[in-house]
Amino acid sequence: MGNVSRRAMLGATGGLIAGGLLKTQVDALTMANDALGQQTEQVGGRLGGPTSVLGERAPGEQPRRVMGAPAVTSSSRSPIEQLRGIITPADLHFERHHAGVPAIDPDRYELVIHGMVDRPMTFTLDDLKRFPSESRICFVECSGNGGAAYNRNAPADRAPSQIDGLFSTSEWSGVLVSTLLREVGISRDATWLLAEGSDAALMARSIPVEKAMDDAMIAYGQNGEAIRPEQGYPARLLLPGWEGNAQVKWIRRLEASDRPSMTREETSKYTDPLADGTSRQFSLVMDAKSTITFPAFPYQLPERGWWEIRGLAWSGRGRITGVEITTDGGRSWMPAQLQEPVLSKCATRFRHVWNWDGSEALLMSRATDETGYVQPDLETLIAARGEGTAYHYNTIRPWRVQSDGRVFFGQGEGA
């Protein structure tokens, strides 16, 4: 099949995706794949295609990020219900930008570290790559992820990606921030680092030095290749287990200080108002969470019988120690199997085989992390924070299976 027809096909599909409805997206992909399949059908005994310098996905496997119309101040979501394992392909990693994706020349890139240091220093990208390196697999999650579920009247026609798709997991490679702070000689009196990006918003957040010295990284690699432009190319701050906004992309500067800078993103935004008339600031760690990704809207179980309930669990405080599953709306809970590897501050796959008898069922998952924290239900979190709170929505997500096999988000009206 020629490239032109493929591009035309995918272009048509993209237009429908921009239309926004997941159902439309699925239909469009099915149509495109049917057409492509007819053109690429293999006949036994026929010689296959040649080697190529860059692989492509199979014509029938074309997952896409979930989003509305393209925008520079917006987000796109990982299609978590279409993914296997724990690693998110880099081109499907969720996006959240405040002023678009900058185009940065890697040969001109520099990171400046200054402030309360012995020696203010400038590092090129080659410099950063020359330092002792580290790699780790961990998640990045927007702290607004799950907002659609923090609502007693949440719409039922929501897919896992539409609720929890601001969440992705990668193998990140780079240099530990502690290595760089050692090189510049950070003062023992420095308690905060201002991290600043070079996007048009010059996005800036204050980061405790304690975290920087623990496991923070200046990442330049993602899943074996250079990080994607949308993820901060050529280098970003990575703060394992912490909210995505603080993990400043396109990072150009770290300033050591003894107080936070009180940027807009840590005052006006990304603070969590509480029911007691206060607002929680620097709420950076992501609490334990889990969600079932199958079966879930818009899937319809075609028949009763054996199915595997599958999902993802994670905690910003360490390892997931257990995930429990209920299929009867919480009357009984059973431990799910955790798929190795179970890593700290990382997505963990869980699964549970289930013999569906064809009657209505309410599926939920409940994660526990190594601190003993148990993922709360909606009413528990509302009682703790109030209905109007913002960010860090880690409530248990219910999925209702109808007797006809159709699955809906099971919390809102009509659930």
Next chain:
Amino acid sequence: MRPLALGVAALGAFACAPDAPGRDGNTAMSSAAAANNVEWPRSFQIGRDATPAEVAALDIDFGPDGAGAPPGSGSVAEGKIVFDSKCAVCHGATGQEGPNDQLVGREPREGFPFGETRGLRRTVGNYWPYATTIFDYVNRTMPMTAPGSLTANEVYAVAAYILFLNEIVPEDAVMNAQTLVAVVMPARDRFVRDDRDGGRVVR
């Protein structure tokens, strides 16, 4: 923003050389030092000194203590001129109409019910704890299509005008490095540090 207080004179007075980085055991990798038994040098001699000029060009942040705030000033009246021509298209003629973030509004004046009540608008007047954040954010990010294009005087003026619209400063106010730091925002004492710490208690 900080002046370069720790210059040459401070070199050698205290050289912080932390131990191998703390790890939580996520990966199979430990620090490079432990992995190959080579003790790290005091310095890897990678990178170069940042010049005072390049640091000064980047060091634009303006925090609550006002350290390093740029010279300049702007009045409410001057701010209205800037706002009308460069801000109102996104934030509305009086900072309340959108389509982007609502900047102006003191309601609800009693209490701070943002956690309790769903759907309240968080504005500069009812939610922002520090007036310096207005300068810092406008200076680094606004206007959206031409960030960095405003002079320091214009940014001080816009801050003055937004504070005036929110009934926080009088109509004859002039904002500069000293007066902006001195503004006490209505929500100043509403913010608390994170008390979540894992474990059994849901906070």
